[in-house]
Amino acid sequence: MARHLITSAIPYINGIKHLGNLVGSQLPADLYARYLRARGHEVLYLCATDEHGTPAELAAAKAGKPVADYCAEMWEVQSKLAEGFRLSFDHFGRSSSEQNRKLTQHFAKVLDDNGLIREVSETQMYSKADGRFLPDRYIEGTCPNCGFDSARGDQCDNCTKQLDPVDLINPHSTISGSTDLEMRETKHLYLRQSAMKDQIEEWIDTRQGWPVLTTSIAKKWLNDGDGLQDRGITRDLDWGVPVQKGDAPWPGMEGKVFYVWFDAPIEYIACGQEWVDAGKGDNWERWWRTDKGADDVRYTQFMGKDNVPFHTLSFPVTILGSGEPWKLVDYIKSFNYLNYDGGQFSTSRGRGVFMDQALDILPADYWRWWLLSHVPETSDSEFTWESFQSGVNKDLADVLGNFASRVTKFCRSKFSEAVPEGGTPGEAEAKLIADLTAKVREYETHMEAIEIRKAAAALRAAWVLGNEYLQEVAPWTTFKTDPEQAAAQIRLALNLIRLYAVISSPFIPDACADLLKAMHAEDAEWPDDVTAALTALPVGHAFTVPDVTFRKITDAEREEWQERFAGKRD
């Protein structure tokens, strides 16, 4: 038994995430967490909402609510949806927590003590009407190059020319529309990532077997151009962690907050504290402090490729730069993007399926199965309704669901709703057990390597073995001449249902729980010994014929959904 710390990239607070967001970190992390728990390991799986920054402020303003209230409400919404998808977080925290505020301020202090923070004076566009500095993308004006009238402060979307906000003709705030703007001087803190470049690179070079996607992105940022750049960690905003040196004020930084990218990853740690403070655990340091028991913890992070630079560079700079014994990540599993029907998912245009809508039309397991078995591991992958329909109908309904149905119904009709006795296992049974053992071991290997698509394929192949076996021994034929032998065959098949429910549970937890219940299974112990596991339900053990475990998606539904989610979410 080992101890596994797992985190998935924390979703931003403003709004409901789409399936691409879900499959890019939380869902695979949940799969891994569930698998490890099923194998008897001790797991702490943490996630949270990322709440600070301008987008949250703007979304709150749009909703006409104070930003703190808005975030609290959205946290509830995201929390409910996570439950809906059966994401098994040990705790779902918030980056706006008191714990994170203190920890972030602590890290800033020790980084400053270690000479890794410097002050920079810069001029920035200030909007008097909004009472705030405006980031480049909140300023629009006419492009001096091509005359496009909605050029952003940093770039013209029309001619792609790189711009400086001061170059814009008639610049205005996109928040209020105000044109009363001026350049003001402001001071910011920068994290001296450049000073840590060699140490970070050395650390990354010692990471074995990381996905190409992860290391190639990290290497690019380390060595591209002038190398790893220092990065601002403060902003002129109200909503965020106030800039302080630990408990003490930071002269010259009054009224500023830490930039969201700085405090968000620290929330991984703070979330452990929240977990304890919520009464769900009693010691977070044994997960996070290598001097307090976290030495034997294996820490795995899950994230989309857009988050890789923060997790391979910025956050490690924070951790290593602190000089304190915090647990560093051991393995980073990163994902490409899931596209939607020939294009991108789009939150702003409402293109694609969002988490709430998905659960409105089908149970979580249907989504979990398709998404996980098509997770964009090696390259971007694509959601199409045809593929979704075929994956659900074929894999879940026909191969797995129907197997449980045909076996239990046959038994009920020829014997009773209990495991029948008689007969002896022969060659066919021995072959099935050998094949199944090999397949289960293969499945375990892929799961441990977090090769999710391959794991899904192996799992599906294990389901197919059951159908092959039935087809070969044909108990419906055997029964006519040798009912005892048919009983032995169906006894094995009934036990297969239980075994499938156990090993499939990380992918499709609800359906598996239903199947285990139908089989009146008393435990869900992992089949380390497949032969033994196939006698777990003894002769005479009662069961209940399960309801339709997975229903099929009709062509009419598919067409309707295809239409409904094509664009424009209200």
Added chain:
RNA sequence: GGCGCGGUAGCUCAGUUGGUUAGAGCGAACGACUCAUAAUCGUUAGGUCGGGGGUUCGAGUCCCCCCCACGCCA
């Protein structure tokens, strides 16, 4: 423009450090079976491995050039 990831059977994708007849699932065709959610099982399907050049006894798998798609960046 720079960089990154890709371009393998109709579709979605596998293909370790280069090595016998390039694989899987879906779809399609044919056959078997009838217990089951008109489900299952079997067989078949022959793709210039984006294009060109090179290294090698031998390359989808290494090197160079080009084309295409997607993404990121300034």
